[in-house]
Amino acid sequence: MARAKAALPAADAIAALADRQGQLAIRATPNARTDAIALPPQGAPPVLAIRVTAPPEDGRANAAILALLAKALGRPRSSLTLVRGLSGRDKLVRIEPD
Numbered sequence: 001m002a003r004a005k006a007a008l009p010a011a012d013a014i015a016a017l018a019d020r021q022g023q024l025a026i027r028a029t030p031n032a033r034t035d036a037i038a039l040p041p042q043g044a045p046p047v048l049a050i051r052v053t054a055p056p057e058d059g060r061a062n063a064a065i066l067a068l069l070a071k072a073l074g075r076p077r078s079s080l081t082l083v084r085g086l087s088g089r090d091k092l093v094r095i096e097p098d
Contacts, residue, residue, distance in 0.1 A: 006035035008072040013039055015073065017046040018095055023083060026050055026069075026091040030061035035068050047090075062086065069093065 014037070018024045025047045032051035040047055054064035062082055070077040073095070085091030 006037070006068060006071070008037055008068075009039050011073045014048060014069075015095070017048055022095045022097060024048060024069075024093045024095060026065065026085070026093055028052070028061065028065055028085075028089050028091055030054060030056040030064075035064070037068065037072050059086075062091075065091070066093070 027047050027049050029049070029051040032053055034051065035053055036051045038049040040049070050065050050068060052061055052064040052068060054060040066080050066082065067077055070080055075095070079096040081094045081096070083092040083094050
């Protein structure tokens with residue numbers, strides 16, 4: 001059976017969650033059934049929920065998170081940097097300006 005496509009919100013909705021320094025808070029879930037990005041509910045803290053199928057071993061989940069986020073933003077993977085949360089579920093990603 002074919003793997004389902006990732007559920008991706010609009011790039012501008014994701015970018016709107018970044019702070020003035022271009023940093024985006026993320027709550028990661030590795031070993032998920034499908035890759036997906038979910039925007040926070042109205043009134044909740046601006047933390048993006050990202051689920052990836054990759055396991056949290058040898059940095060594979062982090063690489064998958066950054067690749068999925070880059071795809072959703074329509075930007076190259078090299079424009080994203082993991083600032084904090086290398087081994088935790090709560091991460092901070094910097095989006096380099098154009």
